[in-house]
Structures are given as C-alpha cells and as structure tokens.
Amino acid sequence: MNVQVDARSIGKVENADGLLARNARLQPGDPVQVRVRRFDAGEAGAPRFESFIVPYDTAMRVLDALNYIAENFATDLAYRWLCGTKMCGTCAVRMNGREVLACWEAVEPDMTIEPLRNLPVIRDLVVDRRPYEDRVAGFEPWLERPSAYPGFPEPLSHKDMKNASKALDCISCMSCFSACPVIGLGGLTDFAGPAPLVQLAQTALDARNDPAKVARALEHAGIFNCLSCYKCEEVCPAKIPIVTRVIEPLKAKTAELVPHVAKHAMAFRAIVAARGRIDPSELVLRVQGPKVLLQIGRALRLLLRGKIDPFKTLFRKPTAAAKAAARLLGKSRSVS
Numbered sequence: 594m595n596v597q598v599d600a601r602s603i604g605k606v607e608n609a610d611g612l613l614a615r616n617a618r619l620q621p622g623d624p625v626q627v628r629v630r631r632f633d634a635g636e637a638g639a640p641r642f643e644s645f646i647v648p649y650d651t652a653m654r655v656l657d658a659l660n661y662i663a664e665n666f667a668t669d670l671a672y673r674w675l676c677g678t679k680m681c682g683t684c685a686v687r688m689n690g691r692e693v694l695a696c697w698e699a700v701e702p703d704m705t706i707e708p709l710r711n712l713p714v715i716r717d718l719v720v721d722r723r724p725y726e727d728r729v730a731g732f733e734p735w736l737e738r739p740s741a742y743p744g745f746p747e748p749l750s751h752k753d754m755k756n757a758s759k760a761l762d763c764i765s766c767m768s769c770f771s772a773c774p775v776i777g778l779g780g781l782t783d784f785a786g787p788a789p790l791v792q793l794a795q796t797a798l799d800a801r802n803d804p805a806k807v808a809r810a811l812e813h814a815g816i817f818n819c820l821s822c823y824k825c826e827e828v829c830p831a832k833i834p835i836v837t838r839v840i841e842p843l844k845a846k847t848a849e850l851v852p853h854v855a856k857h858a859m860a861f862r863a864i865v866a867a868r869g870r871i872d873p874s875e876l877v878l879r880v881q882g883p884k885v886l887l888q889i890g891r892a893l894r895l896l897l898r899g900k901i902d903p904f905k906t907l908f909r910k911p912t913a914a915a916k917a918a919a920r921l922l923g924k925s926r927s928v929s
Contacts, residue, residue: 682766869915
C-alpha cells in the first residue's frame with residue numbers, strides 16, 4: 594500500500610511525534626501529567642506552575658485536558674477557545690515548548706502548557722492581543738482602488754492573486770508571533786512580526802490596491818529585519834508559507850514602492866550580481882556613505898581580523914561566479 598506523507602511531517606514520523614504515534618502511546622484511563630503556568634497580572638506574585646493528573650480518553654486533545662482541569666480541579670483556570678475546530682485561532686498556547694492549537698493538538702503523556710510568548714499575559718493562558726491588533730490596524734488593511742470598480746465579474750488572474758490568496762488562510766492564532774525570535778528582541782527592531790504582515794499581505798499583495806497606500810504601510814513594517822528563520826512557517830496551523838509567499842513578496846514590493854527602505858538589500862543584490870560574491874566593505878560604503886568615516890576605529894578592527902579587504906573593494910575584481918550571479922539576479926539598480 595502506498596502511503597502519501599506530507600514533506601512537512603517527515604520529521605514527526607521519524608521521531609514518532611505525529612498524531613497517531615502520540616495517541617498510540619496512551620490507553621483510555623492512563624494518567625496524563627499536565628503542568629499549567631498560572632499568573633494573574635492583576636495580583637502580586639510571580640508566575641508559577643501547577644500540576645494536575647488527567648485521565649486519558651480516546652483522541653484527547655490539549656483543549657480536552659484543559660477543560661477537564663477547569664471542571665474538576667481549577668475552576669478559575671483562564672484560557673481561550675471558541676470553535677474547537679481549528680477555525681477561530683483563539684486557543685493557541687505553547688505545549689512542551691512549541692506553539693499549538695489546543696483544539697487540534699493531541700495530548701502527550703507529560704505536558705507543560707504555557708501562554709504564547711511576545712505578548713502581555715493577562716491571566717494564566719490568556720494573552721493580550723492588542724499589540725498585534727494595533728499594528729494591524731495601523732497598516733489600514735483594506736483595499737483602496739486607484740481606479741473605479743469595473744463591475745462583476747472582475748477579471749483577476751492567478752498570477753495577480755496567488756500570494757494574497759495564501760495569506761487569506763490566516764486564522765489569526767498568533768502562533769507565528771509567539772515563535773518569532775525577532776519579536777522576542779522587543780524594541781531593538783521595528784519589525785512588525787509575521788502575524789501582522791500576513792494580515793497586511795492580504796491587501797498589499799492584491800493587484801487592485803492603491804500602490805501609494807501600500808507604500809505607506811510598508812514603510813513602517815520593518816520587514817527587512819526578518820531573519821528568514823522559518824520558525825513562523827513551522828508552527829503555522831494553516832500551513833501558510835509565511836516566509837516564501839508572504840514576507841519575501843512583501844520585501845520585493847517594498848523594494849519597488851519604497852526603495853529607500855530596501856537600501857541595504859538592494860545594495861547587497863547589486864554587489865553579488867556584479868561581483869559574484871558579497872564584499873562587506875563595499876556594502877558598508879554603499880549603505881552608509883560618508884557616515885562610514887565616523888567609524889574608522891571599527892573599520893581598523895575589521896581589517897585586522899580579515900573581515901574586510903579594501904584592495905578587493907577598490908579594484909572590484911569579479912569572481913568566476915559573477916556571470917552566473919548576473920544571470921540569476923538580473924540587472925540590479927546600483928544604490929549609492
């Protein structure tokens with residue numbers, strides 16, 4: 594019998610971490626050890642963990658375990674859920690260090706359940722969604738047509754809508770926002786985060802939207818602070834390819850509409866296209882310009898450590914890969 598295996602679940606199959614494997618490790622009545630992080634922002638005291646033992650039932654989900662705890666042990670346990678069917682996104686939590694939907698994730702014999710990261714905790718497993726919602730509202734995520742509505746049916750090609758349509762699968766669960774390491778840096782960057790950017794992409798990548806309006810939003814998205822670590826894609830329950838079909842197209846749109854925001858990325862691309870490799874010292878010169886003269890001490894340290902080579906920069910000698918790089922990257926506009 595041929596079994597079709599989703600490429601994204603291969604690691605789970607190999608490590609016996611898939612849904613069927615986890616359910617097979619437990620029999621009805623077996624004890625499930627659950628540690629829940631408790632905290633109330635309105636009261637004094639640090640977060641703490643409480644332990645509970647829940648009897649396993651067939652096909653038990655994390656949400657079922659939380660419901661059992663709330664009904665039998667801790668009636669004041671705070672957690673969110675609405676639909677229970679992987680549609681509303683409100684039940685997202687961290688289970689054993691990874692973001693999951695409580696309504697969809699199978700229980701494990703030993704679980705530690707915590708609230709999502711990178712958001713203020715209101716109480717127990719309930720987080721304050723306002724930082725996310727305020728950022729989304731600031732993007733003005735609606736269509737403003739630069740021309741009149743042509744009437745129904747409106748011709749839209751797959752090429753025009755393929756990225757925006759993938760973003761529409763988002764259920765706003767905030768799992769990606771919790772998993773993002775750049776958001777975890779706090780105010781050190783202005784990165785909006787994967788969840789707000791997915792909401793922005795629904796209209797910013799729509800061919801019908803006014804480019805001037807899209808440019809205003811992209812200018813404040815901090816999108817080039819994304820590390821492309823793919824943590825957001827790993828945890829997305831809707832299987833949205835957030836980096837490849839949302840963030841990368843938004844970066845390209847930013848370079849097109851707000852080129853000064855993409856100065857570093859465009860300079861990087863231009864150097865590689867021309868030389869077949871990246872030249873750190875030329876990159877710094879292109880991006881910072883005369884301001885680099887204020888960092889002579891740092892430049893000397895980089896030179897002594899072999900991080901930069903002024904002679905290669907001065908003579909701009911291309912490598913053997915230059916021709917292939919130019920073909921792949923095309924003609925890149927120089928940024929001075």
